[in-house]
Amino acid sequence: MLEFFETITGIPAPLLFGQLLLGLINGAFYAMLSLGLAVIFGLLNIINFTHGSQFMMGAFVAWMLLAWAGIGYWGALVLAPLIVGATGVVIERLMISRLYKLDHLYGLLLTFGIGLMIEGYFRNEFGSSGLPYRIPAELSGAWDLGFMFMPVYRGWVVVFALATCLATWLVIEKTRLGAYLRAATENAPLVQAFGVNVPRMITLTYGAGVGLAALAGVLAAPIYSVNPQMGTNLIIVVFAVVVIGGMGSILGSVITGFSLGVIEGLTKVFWPEASAVVIFVIMAIVLLARPAGLFGRA
Amino acid sequence: MTNTTRRGVLAGAAATAAWGALPLSRARAQGANSVKIGVLNDQSGLYRDITGPGSTACVRQAIREMNALGFNVEVVEADHQNRPDVGANIVRQWIDRDGVDVIMDVPTSSIALAVNGIVREKNKVFLASGPATSDLTGAQCSPNMVHWTYDTWMLARGTGGAMVAAGGDTWFFITADYAFGHALERDTSNFVRQAGGRVLGTVRTPFPGTTDFSSFLLQAQASRAKVIGLANAGGDTINCIKQAAEFGITRRGTKLAGLLVFVNDIHALGLQTAQGLVLTETFYWDLNDRTRAFTARVLPNMPAQNRPSMIQAGCYSATLHYLKTVKEMGVAAAKADGAATVTRMKAMPAEDDAFGRSTIRPDGRNLHPAHLFEVKAPSESRGAWDYYKPLQTVPADQAFRPMADGGCSLVRS
Numbered sequence: 001m002l003e004f005f006e007t008i009t010g011i012p013a014p015l016l017f018g019q020l021l022l023g024l025i026n027g028a029f030y031a032m033l034s035l036g037l038a039v040i041f042g043l044l045n046i047i048n049f050t051h052g053s054q055f056m057m058g059a060f061v062a063w064m065l066l067a068w069a070g071i072g073y074w075g076a077l078v079l080a081p082l083i084v085g086a087t088g089v090v091i092e093r094l095m096i097s098r099l100y101k102l103d104h105l106y107g108l109l110l111t112f113g114i115g116l117m118i119e120g121y122f123r124n125e126f127g128s129s130g131l132p133y134r135i136p137a138e139l140s141g142a143w144d145l146g147f148m149f150m151p152v153y154r155g156w157v158v159v160f161a162l163a164t165c166l167a168t169w170l171v172i173e174k175t176r177l178g179a180y181l182r183a184a185t186e187n188a189p190l191v192q193a194f195g196v197n198v199p200r201m202i203t204l205t206y207g208a209g210v211g212l213a214a215l216a217g218v219l220a221a222p223i224y225s226v227n228p229q230m231g232t233n234l235i236i237v238v239f240a241v242v243v244i245g246g247m248g249s250i251l252g253s254v255i256t257g258f259s260l261g262v263i264e265g266l267t268k269v270f271w272p273e274a275s276a277v278v279i280f281v282i283m284a285i286v287l288l289a290r291p292a293g294l295f296g297r298a
Numbered sequence: 299m300t301n302t303t304r305r306g307v308l309a310g311a312a313a314t315a316a317w318g319a320l321p322l323s324r325a326r327a328q329g330a331n332s333v334k335i336g337v338l339n340d341q342s343g344l345y346r347d348i349t350g351p352g353s354t355a356c357v358r359q360a361i362r363e364m365n366a367l368g369f370n371v372e373v374v375e376a377d378h379q380n381r382p383d384v385g386a387n388i389v390r391q392w393i394d395r396d397g398v399d400v401i402m403d404v405p406t407s408s409i410a411l412a413v414n415g416i417v418r419e420k421n422k423v424f425l426a427s428g429p430a431t432s433d434l435t436g437a438q439c440s441p442n443m444v445h446w447t448y449d450t451w452m453l454a455r456g457t458g459g460a461m462v463a464a465g466g467d468t469w470f471f472i473t474a475d476y477a478f479g480h481a482l483e484r485d486t487s488n489f490v491r492q493a494g495g496r497v498l499g500t501v502r503t504p505f506p507g508t509t510d511f512s513s514f515l516l517q518a519q520a521s522r523a524k525v526i527g528l529a530n531a532g533g534d535t536i537n538c539i540k541q542a543a544e545f546g547i548t549r550r551g552t553k554l555a556g557l558l559v560f561v562n563d564i565h566a567l568g569l570q571t572a573q574g575l576v577l578t579e580t581f582y583w584d585l586n587d588r589t590r591a592f593t594a595r596v597l598p599n600m601p602a603q604n605r606p607s608m609i610q611a612g613c614y615s616a617t618l619h620y621l622k623t624v625k626e627m628g629v630a631a632a633k634a635d636g637a638a639t640v641t642r643m644k645a646m647p648a649e650d651d652a653f654g655r656s657t658i659r660p661d662g663r664n665l666h667p668a669h670l671f672e673v674k675a676p677s678e679s680r681g682a683w684d685y686y687k688p689l690q691t692v693p694a695d696q697a698f699r700p701m702a703d704g705g706c707s708l709v710r711s
Contacts, residue, residue: 015520022513120342127602128346130536132568135544142546148516151544223544224509225536225566229344233509268513273475276504 018148019265025154027261028161029216033238034245034253035165036212039172042248043185043205046096047104049112051238052231053119054210057084058217059226060122063131073136073222080218081211088210092203115231122228130227157219164215165254172250181205240283246296256294331629332370335617336398338388338413339405339428341377344532347562348607349405349428351375355599356610357402360617363595367621369629374398378409385409386416393420399633400425400620403613407431407478411438418442422636425620427612430531430558431481432699435663439706441637444644446664447612448580450478451699453557454485456578456668456692459493461525461555467495469555470523472514472538474530475502482529482557498523503530511538512545519547531558536566543571560607564673564685572685575673580666580697581608581652582686592651605683611652616664619648656694661706668697 033055040048061083062076071079091114099106134140139153172178184191184198192198217231224230241260245252260279267275286294337357339349354375361371374396378385385404392398393416401417404410405428414434417424424443426434432449434440469490473479479502487497498521501514515538518526526547528538535556542554556563559577583593583605593605596614600606606614623643624632632639644658656666671686679685701709 012520015516018516019513022510022516025512026510123342123346127562127604128340128342128344128350129348129562130533130566132566132571134568134570142544149546149550151546153544154512223541225533225540227344227533227536227566229533230509233507236507265513269517272501272503272514274504276507 014146014148015269019269020262021148021150022154023262023265024258025158025261026265027258028158029220029234029257030238030241030261031165031254031257032161032216032219033213033234034241034257035168035250036209036216037238037242038245038248038250038253039168039212040206040209041242042250043181044096044202045100045104045185046107046111046206048206048209049108049235050091050115050118051111051210051213052235053115054084054088054213054231055217055220055234056122056228056231057087057118058214059133059221059224059230060126060131060217061214062218062221063133063226066133067131073139073218076218076221077215081214084214084217085207085211089203089207092206096206097199097203119228119232126228128227128229130225130230133221133226135222153222157223160219161216164212168212169250169254237279240279242293244279244283244286244293246293249293249295252293252295330633332372333400333621333624333629333633334372334374334396334398335400335402335620336389336392336396337373337375337402337613338378338385338392338409339375339403340380341375343380345380345405345428347601347604348532348560349403349609351601352604352606352610353403353427353613355601356596356606356614357617359596359599360614360621364618364621364625367625369624371621378404378406380406380409382406382409382412386412389413389416393417393422399423399636402616403428403609405429405609407433407481410434414438414440414443417636420636423620423639425613425616427616428609430478432485432704433481435659435661435699436704436706439661439704439708441662441708442640443662444616444640444658444664445662446616447608448578448668449663449698450481450485452580452668452697453578454482454489455697456670457555457557457576458486458489458527460578460670460690461553461576462490462493462495466525466553466555467493468523469495469497469525469527470518470521471497471500471527471529472511472518473500473502474505474534476505478531479505479529483527486527486529486555486557503534505530505534508534509537510541512541514538515542515545515547519545519550519552523552525553525555527555527557529557532563535559536563539567539575540571548574560609561605561683561685562607565604565683569674569676569679569685572673573675576670576689577673578668578670579608579686580668581606581611582669582671582688583611584684584686585669585688588651588654606652615648615650615652615656618650619643622646622648659701660709661701661704662708663698663701663704665694665698667694668692 058080061080065071065076135153139156142149142151180196188198241256245256267278337354340346341350376388400423402425404413407429410429418440427446430450432451434445471483473483528535556575556577564572627642648656653666656664658664669691670689672689
């Protein structure tokens with residue numbers, strides 16, 4: 001089997017398996033970020049371009065908790081999403097809520113502008129080269145899998161991301177709260193007539209979506225450079241993931257997140273120069289063949 | 299990609315509007331008895347910490363230290379956003395409309411090459427501390443430019459040469475896929491081969507936009523090279539080093555060679571992750587009594603109390619030498635002819651606390667020693683920003699590419 005792989009690809013099998021695994025890990029980040037975007041778009045119809053900045057804020061809040069309050073990684077995993085989610089609630093109440101009646105484009109421009117402002121503020125306060133954040137002691141070290149050296153932390157990221165995606169999907173598809181949310185998306189006045197506080201529900205949904213971005217930020221802090229532009233680098237790819245998966249489709253964004261991570265990982269072996277483009281090529285093809293995305297409803 | 303473009307357009311529009319609004323009178327108000335220095339660098343992107351407002355602070359420090367000049371010095375600064383078109387526009391407006399005499403700093407090689415052409419055409423002075431490309435003193439050399447602090451050839455020789463000498467004779471490159479990365483890879487490969495080493499492979503990573511380098515690092519590891527050469531800079535280098543530590547690459551005996559690493563990058567990584575890294579710089583704040591004295595003077599004005607990078611220290615040194623020259627030749631003569639000013643700068647050695655004594659070659663290369671450092675382990679560090687231990691010093695006459703090899707038209711006989 002291994003020899004077969006080597007013969008047809010010309011790439012040593014250990015390297016290939018290593019790359020598949022790495023693709024899965026990066027896919028976990030794509031999945032978590034696109035999940036938040038899908039939740040927000042699905043229920044609010046807002047294309048949240050602040051998402052990258054909120055991902056970055058998650059990482060920075062984790063750093064602040066450690067440096068200023070002595071709260072480590074595990075505390076940050078709970079607190080950072082809550083704190084960043086709370087800022088999301090404020091933004092939604094003060095600004096985004098005024099745009100629901102207008103075209104998507106206005107929400108996009110507003111959130112894009114807010115994102116730039118947040119990024120600029122962090123750059124001014126913390127500089128551009130970034131801040132150190134270490135892998136927690138419990139998750140440091142690595143497993144030697146034979147074909148590659150697998151850091152424990154990366155394994156944790158995949159497991160945690162999968163669990164989060166599953167939990168989010170369950171909440172929205174299988175609980176009463178999720179049913180209200182889906183109903184409010186279809187017909188808000190009717191749901192409100194039944195005594196459900198729809199505006200508050202929407203605010204909290206936005207907060208939760210932002211919290212998911214921040215959670216991904218905390219997960220990313222120990223492995224990527226914690227700097228103000230870390231979100232900008234990732235968010236463009238994540239938008240492509242959402243478009244491929246189908247805007248607003250939760251299952252779609254999770255599955256495409258992971259599979260595009262793997263495709264990108266393989267491209268890094270066969271044609272490294274193209275690895276930044278491959279996702280956009282796929283996006284273009286999907287848009288031509290299925291404009292609503294692979295899992296979207298037309 | 300849409301994001302970047304749109305942001306660029308918005309920012310560009312804002313910048314243009316801001317320039318249009320600047321009062322024209324300001325340029326004329328300050329009369330003939332003054333020189334104007336324009337600090338052009340990255341104030342909002344990934345090179346902000348190693349250049350940015352810190353460079354301006356160092357320029358101002360030099361002005362403060364020049365007593366009894368007999369003329370006024372004005373400083374303006376601008377953000378080129380790492381875009382050659384933006385940078386070139388600002389320089390044209392500075393020179394044509396605002397009466398700027400010296401363009402200072404200019405990191406990002408592509409922008410520096412563009413600025414170099416404009417400054418030559420307008421016969422002003424370009425003191426390049428930020429850019430890396432050795433083409434500035436090679437094919438693109440100019441009588442109006444001094445390349446002050448470092449270049450790709452010197453980095454390749456310093457770090458590359460030392461690693462091969464220490465037994466690292468097989469290399470694999472992780473290269474940022476643009477002009478700067480290619481130049482650094484090319485120059486370093488030459489040194490490795492000359493020293494009897496071999497280059498086993500190279501991988502070109504998309505720039506910008508790559509955040510995960512683990513895949514490339516594993517490819518490098520699979521090649522069984524003894525040294526992984528990082529021909530990239532800033533956030534890319536930081537991510538590479540961080541992820542190499544995570545995947546245990548350095549623990550298995552493979553060495554990382556950071557070909558362009560600044561002290562600020564080490565600060566961002568933390569010693570736990572960066573320890574053992576070998577790198578070359580021409581200035582380190584804790585090198586000797588004079589560098590410490592300079593750092594103590596400028597520190598209160600540095601953003602976030604960052605220790606000056608070699609680029610920022612270069613801005614200090616270049617400003618000091620320029621002002622001494624202007625004082626000697628007179629403001630009117632200096633303003634009238636940039637090339638003549640640079641010729642005068644070449645005629646006398648520069649002397650300051652940051653670089654000691656340095657001399658400028660006819661091709662515009664400023665010569666001073668280069669220092670090879672190893673990053674300390676956390677247990678060896680005695681205090682804030684105590685990051686390097688010196689390994690060796692390359693003397694000024696060997697640190698940079700011999701003039702004859704550069705192909706500069708100014709020195710062709």
